[in-house]
Amino acid sequence: MPTIRDVAKRANVGIATVSRVLNSSPSVSDETRNAVLAAIEELDFTPNPIARQLSTGRTSTIGVILPYLTMPSYVERLRGVQHALAETDYHMVLFSVGKPSERDAYIKDLPRNNLVDGILIISLPPDDSQAERLANADIPTVLVDAYHEKLCCILTDDVKGGKLATQHLIDLGHRRIAFLSEPLETPFHPSTKYRYQGYRQALLENDIPFRSEYVISETRGRFKAKKMAKKLLGLPEPPTAIFAGNDTLAIGILDRAKDLKIKVPKELSVIGFDGIRDAEYTNLTTIDQNLFESGVEGVHMLLKALEAAPSTPCERRLSLDLIRRKTTKKVKV
Amino acid sequence: MPTIRDVAKRANVGIATVSRVLNSSPSVSDETRNAVLAAIEELDFTPNPIARQLSTGRTSTIGVILPYLTMPSYVERLRGVQHALAETDYHMVLFSVGKPSERDAYIKDLPRNNLVDGILIISLPPDDSQAERLANADIPTVLVDAYHEKLCCILTDDVKGGKLATQHLIDLGHRRIAFLSEPLETPFHPSTKYRYQGYRQALLENDIPFRSEYVISETRGRFKAKKMAKKLLGLPEPPTAIFAGNDTLAIGILDRAKDLKIKVPKELSVIGFDGIRDAEYTNLTTIDQNLFESGVEGVHMLLKALEAAPSTPCERRLSLDLIRRKTTKKVKV
DNA sequence: TACTTCTCTGGAACCGGTTCCAATTAAAGA
């Protein structure tokens, strides 16, 4: 592999000049520039990015820490990140997290080891000491779908979203509203819990008594949702509407309803949460939390922070949009 | 940031000794080792990986080139890669490709610029000159779901899979078998075309006349599949079975059948291809091409190549498994 | 005791870029 010194020798110039040509510095005469370019061409020279990285201290790489791609929402966010990053010169290193210990290890090491210029953490809220560490590092960090007062973040208000979903059902006249979700307590992001809080708040504000038999929260995945939906729909007084903690679960409920020949939305209203692609295909009414956009915005915020570190943590709240499709309807009286 | 020299000074040893401690070389006395470790602790020193990379020429990083995560099969393969890589010390840099020009750029630059120790290319077959370049680079490359004689690869035999799927339907007594798929000609991987070839071959071998009205191949996504299924099922002599080019399309067909009150599998058999998770949930009979495993195996092959470059391209063919679920059945006579 | 061998250790060179700083030359101004 030829180096910058080989090029310099060949072009009869100094190494500094070659470097200047590589970095398109204006203070090189056309004549020398051409000579250097010719030498580069002849030697088929490519600058070694690692050497540049060591020298400049910049890596042109951003690190993305996110959970294993087990949920469509993570994938959709990652897609947004990729999309936004494709238009820059930054590379992306992926650190995917299966257990809390992995998360902690990445969050601990990444800010210190000069491997990346910036960090994007998706759907993994750091604890106070981690946030402290991240905030004090000289590498900027942006949280996507997570909040900490010390850090920049792209936020989704899950409580509000849960309220919005529930209120939509209430506005349609429903009173028997069930909530079906993944476990409320997770090692990672507590978004489900927040959505549940929104559900409770909406009930409270509308003077609708809470019924514990209407809440099932140990439901992982579409298949399980289908199973659990049966339980809900088999109650002596079954709900007329179900708010699912995410779209995948909602689709599972739709599956079951079809099997049970329960007409949606005529006999049962179903609303999801997330706004993944499948929700569109299945005509699911849902709360769209703009997943793709969250990734894009996360990158933009990080790029801004890379240019000039913000004096105070910036915060951007993404909109939550109720998308009315064909799975919710006025309750029949 | 403290450097190795700061540590050396603090511990009253030479920098070489500190380096030896960092790399757990055996030829350091316990006494000096402890002194160095103490100094490292006191200074909160972390070695700079970039400097190490420059010095050793190794980056502990592998580059993954793959299409944008628009299809579940890509995500599933990537998951496999992540899973296998998590058990190693390698990092993963993701290069995702939306247009052929991006693919070409990555394949051109990545092998030369010392940024990664190895390259994994997923579902993007290189042309001859690219393969040549990759084969001659001193960085090993492994193709996953793509073939080139000059390169190591993890293979799926799409023709065979297409045949397998079609033969399954034929064995069940079907004669009117449709094929619904994404476009046959794509800028990237021609797997759909191969599956189609398998379909044609199976028909031929069983003396079943080919009918062009049974082939619809411009179908992108579940939603479009639903639309196109209507067209197929509305034919004067509709097919009794449909082979879908991938699971997502098959699920779209199931949606439509439900809407049209066509009973699956009693009145219509449907088989997919891929073996994504949704296929399990929907009880779809499919050809499982072991997507997750392809990612895992790709990493293993690459790791092996990193240890010792294989003298001749190695090749591993993944099994294709017919998973009989509840969407195919003997045709009613 | 003298010599060899082995165990540890430190210095300096190296990886391949960037960049500060001083030097050279040409153009401009007095």
Next chain:
DNA sequence: TCTTTAATTGGAACCGGTTCCAGAGAAGTA
């Protein structure tokens, strides 16, 4: 004609590790 100034250029130091090689002691051997 003599400065002053601007435009180019090259050398050397630097980024922060690894590693070759030589040297100092300690231990083993004749």
